[in-house]
Amino acid sequence: MNANRREILKYTAAAAATAAALPASFAQNATGSIDARDRVFITNEDSNTLVVIDPRTNTVETTINLTSFDEDARPPFRYITAGIAPTHAAMIHKPLYHGCIDAHGAVPSPDGRLLATSGRGSSNIYLIDAVEKRVIGNTPNLAAGPTTNPERLSSGILLGREPHEPTFSRNGKELWVTLRGEDRIAILDVDRALKQLRGSDVSSVRQFLPTLNGPAQVWFNREGSLAFVASQKVAQVDVFQVNLGADGHSQPKRLTTLDISAQDKLGFTPFMKTTPDGQEVWFSHKLADALSCRSTREGFDLLDSVSLGAMGRPNHVEFVANAKGSVVYASLARVDDSGPGGVASSQIAIIDRSAKTGDRKMTGSFFSHGRESHGLWTNPENTLLYVAHEQDELPGTPNAGQTVCSAFDVSDPFKPNFIAQIALGNLALPSGGLRNKKSINLVYVRPGVKGQTA
Template identity: 65%
Template sequence: MNEATNDSRRDFLKAAAAFPAVAATPWAMAQGTAAMPKPAMASSAGPDIAAVDRVFITNEDSNTIAVINSASNTVETTINLTSFDEDARPPFRFVTGGVIPTHAAMIHKPLYHGCIDAHGAVPNPDGTLLATCGRGSSNIYLIDAVNRRVVGNIANPQAGPTTNPERLSSGILLGREPHEPTFTRNGKELWVTLRGEDRIAILDVDQALNQLGGEGASQGERSSRGHGNAPEPTIRAYLPTLNGPAQVWFSKDGLLAFVISQKVAQLEIIQVNPDRQGYSRPKRLRVVDLSAQDKPAFTPFQKLSPDGSQMWLSHKLADAVSVVSVKDPGTVLATIPLGEMARPNHLEFVDNARGQVTYMSLARVDDGGPNGAASSRLAIIDRSVPPAQQKVVGLVYTGGREAHGLWTNPANNLLYVAHEQDELPGTPNAGQTVCSAFDVSSPLQPKLITQIPLGSLKLPSGELRNKKSINLVYVRPGTQGQTA
């Protein structure tokens, strides 16, 4: 560990009293006080949006992260995970001779070392750090959510008028098909499911930041990582688990980990068993048979209910969602059908003074959406009744095609939805991928506020359109969020 990083941590600790509500996570400690501003409410945006609030969307085909300012509902910036235009020579360019490559050609260009298939994303407990997976490149990237940049990028030695000023970090290599990352509740570890294998990579977040260089390391130190130096123990362990693990989510107290799969109809529950420093010593508690709930064996997403009592599992090919007890770990309380060919992706909870619901994003595209265009829908499940009585009580068009990721603001009255497909010709945002914003102050009657076209990443050689949105997270840096 270098002295500059130590100095940065000491500076943060001296000023920690300025942020009494926020845990001193390894990322916050590594960044110093300037990187974690106290959330200030944006007066022009009303009381439910803070000035620091941002929505982050991973775009799988463009390998970018679109960042939306929720106060204006516009794309503020696009984070570049590609390695294009780091050199002026043609093999490094995105656009050569005026030709924009197809997606397949793009990621197989000679000398490309950027992200392939940007997919899962999650914030750490205090919202200062994001983790996102490159499924095809088998790695994980850490994103500074305050400054909205990739951790570990360095100054580009080839920089010039027609090249990018930074050289992209290659992230941390993990294993085959990393799908979804999840931080432990104390923020010390990042658990990443390797969907192409039967194991979970458990990373030490502090060491990962050190390996990537953080803010304290010099360019030379960062460039030398992995080139002859002894590797730091970034990956604490590979944890054997179900075949094809899709995602881990933790219980509210952080003592249990729930693991779902897209290859076997099973749910594994693991005791985290933290030591005195908060690092895990995992032990298998039980494996639950889900063949009755998920015959196709394809469960890609799960999330904990706000009160911490239930884990909800999305069965995409079974067109259903299951509710599992956390108190009696693994007991299935209910399985709720969502309709033929609904194809649920992600789920999100909204609990406020006017209702308690679960929203399910449906990949199916139906006719008759906003402005008469084809659109996906959200299924609305009323959670004010016991699990056995819960059912779909309504559907609402999302205003985009093939709905995927969704996340709410801390006040539970705004909801954002990502989409995989572009909008159709003749529609207001034809040819663009859009994010939709909803007013969910009345959860049973969500109202579409706007479609947000995601635009493009402007590279020196041309524009790379943001497309095929997957994960979406709403982040308020410096405030405990859904993973806290």
């Protein structure tokens, strides 16, 4: 490494440390109001944890444990035994493990008080109290002691093979969960789910709705009258009429199936989201290195198809609209060597949403300050953006060996300003530290305030 490169890395490390330590008052002055209730939640697929970040300080406040380790002092139940920690991949195969496997999807309820998180490998979902930051349904650990956890993890709600993404209905009464391995959607009654998790002898599943092969995600139009379903196996989108009854529950009926093969020839659309104004639904076509946009009005006309460049590999999309512009951001999984300070980093694509329909395209990008960017979400004021990453930071970098989240000031959405790279650290278990690893979904939540799913 030459002297110039050493100096660049030294400066980058110092800048990252300074940014991470900025006081709340600075963050508020730079990016507008941050409510005391605001929190960022990140699902970590390999460690089966949820990290909670306080955006006032850009530090990890706590880690929510979805593992079942250390509920008993005997070796088969421990995470670390005789000083030996299993790899993240091997830990879920330890004898008698009953915790989450492959924590993946996450979404807030319309009022931000609940989070739904899926365990892809354990075929279940968990509900999280976003205010208390704890798993609903955990029970006191009868074997608790000085070297064990005080609670026993809830088994969540078993749904079926590969629950990929959960989505709350707009009125918050239902949770629709795509079962990617079963070609159907599980529709849950949220009130009954809460009762079931707290020990009542009720079933929370209202029905299983047949849909496309390999359903990836559901998202509702703004009125809550239509449900769009994307797939990771076929180049189609299902559209259902929700048909809410007097009790606020759905009686869904398939309205149409859209052919999107011209936009997604390989049939791999893992993520979608409707715009805040409710006029459009945007799709992420990962293997096609592209996004597309359709009208949410019946007919569902194609409005735009946006190329993101070779091997862009888009994951999630997010919308920011404020006084300085209206954009669509797309997180790119591709990692580029030419990141800030010479550190490998992914990028976030910028699409000018204010451009004429049919002419919208990628107008620029910015480095995410992490590797393989995935989940991203903005605050209610559309002045802050948080980005999750799948891969750990490389040796010789400021947060080497850590999974990181990045924060940006997007007061000018075309010129995002990097605030902080936040190392996610470890979950402190009685037997040792379990490193938070492989971040997937990220949501910014303000409990008690209507959010993006309302």
